[in-house]
Amino acid sequence: MQIGVCYYPEQWPRTMWADDARRMAELGISHVRIAEFAWSRMEPRKGVFDWTWLDEAIETLAARGLKLVLGTPTASPPKWLVDSIPDMLPVRADGTRWNYGSRRHYDIASVAYRKECERITEAMAQRYGRHPAVVAWQTDNELGCHDTVPSYSAAAQQRFQAWLAQRYGSIEALNEAWGNVFWSMEYPSFETVGLPVLTPTDANPSHLLDFRRYMSDEVASFHREQAEVLRRHAPDADVLHNFMGFFTTFDHYEFAANNAIDVATWDSYPIARTEVIGVPEADKARYARTAHPDVSAFDHDRYRAIGAGRFWVMEQQAGPVNWAPWNPVPAKGMVRLWAYEAFAHGAELVSYFRWRQCPYAQEQMHSGLNLPNNELSPGGEEVAQAAREIALSETLRTLGAPAPAAVALVFDYETQWMFEIQRHGVGFDYQTLAFDYYSALREQGLDVDIVSRHADLSAYRLVVVPSLAVLDDAFIAKVEQSDARWLFGPRTGSKTTHFAIPGNLPPGPLQRVLPLQVLEAESLRPTLAPALSLGDVSGAALHWREHVRANEGAQVDATFEDGWPALLSSGRVQYATAWLTHDLHRALLGAAARAAGLDTQTLPEGVRLARRGGLSFAFNFGEAQVRAPAPEGAQFVLGAPELARGDVCAWRDPR
Amino acid sequence: MQIGVCYYPEQWPRTMWADDARRMAELGISHVRIAEFAWSRMEPRKGVFDWTWLDEAIETLAARGLKLVLGTPTASPPKWLVDSIPDMLPVRADGTRWNYGSRRHYDIASVAYRKECERITEAMAQRYGRHPAVVAWQTDNELGCHDTVPSYSAAAQQRFQAWLAQRYGSIEALNEAWGNVFWSMEYPSFETVGLPVLTPTDANPSHLLDFRRYMSDEVASFHREQAEVLRRHAPDADVLHNFMGFFTTFDHYEFAANNAIDVATWDSYPIARTEVIGVPEADKARYARTAHPDVSAFDHDRYRAIGAGRFWVMEQQAGPVNWAPWNPVPAKGMVRLWAYEAFAHGAELVSYFRWRQCPYAQEQMHSGLNLPNNELSPGGEEVAQAAREIALSETLRTLGAPAPAAVALVFDYETQWMFEIQRHGVGFDYQTLAFDYYSALREQGLDVDIVSRHADLSAYRLVVVPSLAVLDDAFIAKVEQSDARWLFGPRTGSKTTHFAIPGNLPPGPLQRVLPLQVLEAESLRPTLAPALSLGDVSGAALHWREHVRANEGAQVDATFEDGWPALLSSGRVQYATAWLTHDLHRALLGAAARAAGLDTQTLPEGVRLARRGGLSFAFNFGEAQVRAPAPEGAQFVLGAPELARGDVCAWRDPR
């Protein structure tokens, strides 16, 4: 449990640096991230470097024992650089170029810009790669933020064509795979394939899907080019990138593959995130000052998988932010709570954004640990408290990693892309469905591992697949060879890898273990909510329902009032034919967990549990004061069982 | 009563064709439409034709006695063609071009592309024009779909200028007609007239109107160029085009004039259509699985007029579709019901879209008569039932055409354009008003002919004009020479043909038969609903109300509570000064019908009647089971009087 901070020495007078470093160390901070937007100060003119200020900043911080995370500044190329490569500006869907004047103004397909990125990375790494205080390197910043992937440039078109040629070998194979005979969309050659944009009606979904795959690969290769430079010059440092929450533009599993990163880090702004994701308005209202109780945990569990067990929060919200439709002050306690929540889910480090609120430029309404006048902010006070608690507790300081959970939830980026390309009904969003499943599990006190479809799932007792567009034989083999209970949600197995309906109808290969077929699928207007009860829980289908035929060997476990099957199973494998209202999801997942031999509990509203290193943590995101569900005789190592809103406690169960 | 299907042999292995043909014939299908998107297969490279597959497909189908409708493939020009004429891509309002990659990616003003269309049409027609099985030819596909008319290209500008020169003769005449003295908009010459787009504020409405007229003419001439080729090479076949529902971008009466088509065909997707048109949300909810009971009938009656009595449904929804905001599965029975509904309104042929759901490309979530795995779909089963019923009934097989209705409703495309150009209040939509009138008539059991303002109206007993922007002397002469009762809605006679207010104020020439003047007109926010009662029916004005002065000879039949006249009449001619709530429209039109000597009935909710060839058909779109309003002693030739949701029956009245 270590605490870090993001710091921008270039934004403050040098006279403040030494005092800043002293106060950071006294506060209990161990890591400081710097430099990721400072290209114009490192290289004020082409090839003219000024390292003096950065040398001084690093030495000042290191002198207080602080460890440094250095960021490559490639998210903010300076003006002289952009003016020397004008076509590095990314191209919007309407064909116009984005402009200089903020950040992320580069086309990820620009080879010329990529060379510049390698050059500045090499210059930094040569100078600081073996500095003993520099323990980690971050590439760029929040790749894909502000919807800057994709770019619709000529460069992107050429690289996409090359990517297609590599994937398909012949244009005939591409035409066949995409089904281009439909509407005479057949291409004579790879060189004639354009970008799937500005078509009078929908572009071919296979075209769109391959473009998304291509762009995802571009993001990964952009990082790898810098990572390779860093590996050469900073062989002992961790290489990482700071990902974002609820962000699916690229496949993070693929990004991280082959040791492209050492640790997954992500930027956690739970209140703003709650405001902008697809949770119901009632939840947004209820949790406006605490964030939804699962919104950070979902990404903690996701990035723990992406980092193969190692993850950090690189930027943690420290107070009100500036970018959501509304930006309230967090409820008292939340800035501290979010740190413990991250730790309980396995974070090694929670690094706050930022040391001091910057009084000028775009983010002046974004809080930090200090106010612009250098007083500790309310959030800063809470961080100081957490740091003191950890410093005083041997147990917390030396806590082991989380054990694998009994429940796995498969999350798949390609499924997100496919269902975005053809939602079929407005409001169908795969990630929102996956989150609803996740939340239903967490409300019942269960720890969850979020995993890739390629993960080894053999040790889990319950595997939950909210949906998975493409099923292959390898995945079905896992089902067959597992002892776990499996629950599949709607639209599973509904597509081939080329974005077509399987020849034997959805759920495609799943029929090997659960013989059912989807005859027709329907998207549902809000007023069209087919009713259903599971036990004493009533509800309805939302967004999506399938008309399914149970074939020989499939059992119908529940039906809608109009007679269509809602749940079907065969042995350990169950399938839900619709997106259900949340209470039904809770009933469904609770029953599945109990059938898998797991204990479930009914937690008070807004309360969540998480286990790590033999401890159980309880968090209260709810309005009311509650009692943590600790067993008789539990030993409290943090806080006490009575939890006000925004409070946290942790205990060791009695032997 | 014949049943057809749309089929795409190029999308399936040749090995399936013979079996498909056999199963079509066995199902009772008589007509098959093919080829309208297959240009890239007919002409894989410029001037290199491959007819072998199409020859085989035609022979395979013809061998089972199936009649063929061939489509020209001009809605989907292939990539090689587009690359050879880059400026044939249409131009969007913002000046950028639409891109290749879906369909309809052509500028209708491109002369070079039009020549290509004539060339491929001639090639097809030369080969198949006299084939005995080829009974009809469809030009292009859904002209204007995806808002691809208009294009804002240089070609369009030049052709628009020529069109204006033809219309006005001199630029002085144009400046005078448009009122260009206003805001110094006077043009020095036709060559300086631009397109009415991207103006800082509203363009001159006359400019916009003439551009809409020009584009409408372009659509008609595009079809005629192909039709002339087809007439030469296929002199015995029907020439047609498949129009769309609720589509007003071009004047369909003008399109069809001078025998440009032999039969009007249209594409009927009632559930998706209900979702996207301006009917109240309550109706969308109520009829989400059945479609609004008047939504197809409105276009059946409209296209019967456009086809001068002959119409087909070229594409009929066979299950859930893919393009509405939400796409539910139709209620049981509806796929069969929609066929009988079309027949009852006079359709010669109902052709379903499509034979088999295509598992790939853009429309993979669009159902067909067969599932992707080649099982008959639920909709396919219903079509088989209808085909069996028709095959078994001599009465149905040989049913005569519908008799002219007693009620005419005038629908006018130019009125739609004028009121779109100046809605005055958001939400004012002429077609929606016309539909509301139509629905109010149909709810009371009346058959309705929808007619052009140029039609011979002398035989009708009631003529309903929901609105008609421009009244001319010829139209007033029809009123004067008729014995019918006439009902005019608001905004009638409010414009001249040049889009100006008549010098004697609205309703302009109508004052000859009904002496009233509109002093002021107002558009109404939803909260501003002037109240009104007609008999025991209470309601209010919506969207639009006029402050009218009754001049000498006009009688005020009803007034709003604030004193302004709501209904005025003089003899047989009545005028409504406002858009009224639906119940008031029903009362108003019911009273008008009874005053014209017609019987009206109060049908149960969701029930509709239609008469053809001596039979009365009843359809139940409602939730509840109802009893059809058949007289004592009626002879049922289809079904029975008890109608569940989605059911239909037909009877012959006792003598």
Add this chain to the structure above:
Amino acid sequence: MQIGVCYYPEQWPRTMWADDARRMAELGISHVRIAEFAWSRMEPRKGVFDWTWLDEAIETLAARGLKLVLGTPTASPPKWLVDSIPDMLPVRADGTRWNYGSRRHYDIASVAYRKECERITEAMAQRYGRHPAVVAWQTDNELGCHDTVPSYSAAAQQRFQAWLAQRYGSIEALNEAWGNVFWSMEYPSFETVGLPVLTPTDANPSHLLDFRRYMSDEVASFHREQAEVLRRHAPDADVLHNFMGFFTTFDHYEFAANNAIDVATWDSYPIARTEVIGVPEADKARYARTAHPDVSAFDHDRYRAIGAGRFWVMEQQAGPVNWAPWNPVPAKGMVRLWAYEAFAHGAELVSYFRWRQCPYAQEQMHSGLNLPNNELSPGGEEVAQAAREIALSETLRTLGAPAPAAVALVFDYETQWMFEIQRHGVGFDYQTLAFDYYSALREQGLDVDIVSRHADLSAYRLVVVPSLAVLDDAFIAKVEQSDARWLFGPRTGSKTTHFAIPGNLPPGPLQRVLPLQVLEAESLRPTLAPALSLGDVSGAALHWREHVRANEGAQVDATFEDGWPALLSSGRVQYATAWLTHDLHRALLGAAARAAGLDTQTLPEGVRLARRGGLSFAFNFGEAQVRAPAPEGAQFVLGAPELARGDVCAWRDPR
């Protein structure tokens, strides 16, 4: 109290002019504005002038004793001119150009077009500048209308760069002022600074602010160039421009500074304005036919300040208009009432738009004093009544100017720009807040002067500052040197002139007189409404709330239920930490007024008072008939105390 009208002789046959002039004079009209859109008739071809028609029009009107206001026609450059300077068309944010075909199709940064404007102005002024009947000149028309400021052209970029060079002297100073070190946004030179548009995420707020300041200056200099020409040739005439309501794109105080205008005139369309501004939906519903009772008054009081006491209504709504989402007919009496309302607030002249409704072109649905058939319209009848009343009343005819009010409300354009650039929460709009304060004062019977932050405020008893982004020492000195009571709203003093947070935290320099600090600020979703009571009035914060610390010497006057201070004061100076619900604003401002020694009253809903020249006027915008709050013995010079909706009365208080 004089009545004018806008007239367009070029739009009517010459045969009508003499009769029009006669009827104007008989109606009681004194002033006629003409010519402001007639460039194509004054100069049909480049350099070829045709003054004959304008000579005749002027002489015809002058012959009836009418005074003329001539408009320069620069808002509608003719086609031949635009074709000769194609890049004078303004550029949209997406980089495309606006097109010819309506009005305002010019780039205000185009030097070539500005020269043309000087040329046509000089030609007009040479001909008519010393005509005895021409008493005033209007430049252009509604500068900035249709969002035509800004233009994102190359010309604008160059002039913006020059403006910046002038302002900052060195690029280093600009980089420092804008904080460009943030995100490496540092510019190497003024020539590399672009326009703040099309950036992937927010542009630097300082960049945006300076661009707004630059554009505001461009508008002012555009007017001044014409004004200088007019001063030379028409030394005795008033120079003016017709501003708009609720329009903040440029700083009107700066525009008017240094005698750039002689009188402020504005265009008042109260019903449409009510529909489009940010007042609550309930108010839009309640006042749909009368306009919100403060919507015109707010601008009357604002333009009275901008004109240094002299203001006119140049265009007054005379009936239904054409440009709001809905355009109802005004309630009976309103067209007359609005004239008296303007007079009561100090207007010298109320000029109606327009003499006769134009039956063609864009504004054909915009009413005038006459219908298109030349009958007096309902609004025209009301104007005739008002003119008769004034003609008959010596008191009204000779009424003196309004005395200064006891209450000043500071309205500041730059504050509007700053909070638009960073609203922080959707729905935060400074002008709407200022209007809510204004309305709360007016509901309690108070007259209000709206003033600039630079005004002399020493004579007021209550100064209300709804917010003021930038406080400087000069302003604080006014507070210190005043005896008045001061009330400041939220976000006051929250920015420096360079758009940064003050080093001592907000409210910055206000701390000198009221020692408090804003630690954190939050924007509030509608469901997050911190509760508060002031006396027996309950309500909540909306949109925005600050967490404030009362430092030594500040007193907390009221707190939210969650404990945060809502109102703080020190002596005569009070600060509200949040945007409050309207009832709380009324309580707050009422208490402040009474504390300042002013009388407040509780007026019936929809009733407003205004005093001028010793008279008190009462206006009834409400639904119910009410009794005006005249004292016993009041002498009525207009109307009577019983006021129906739409009625007005005026009395002199008894001695």
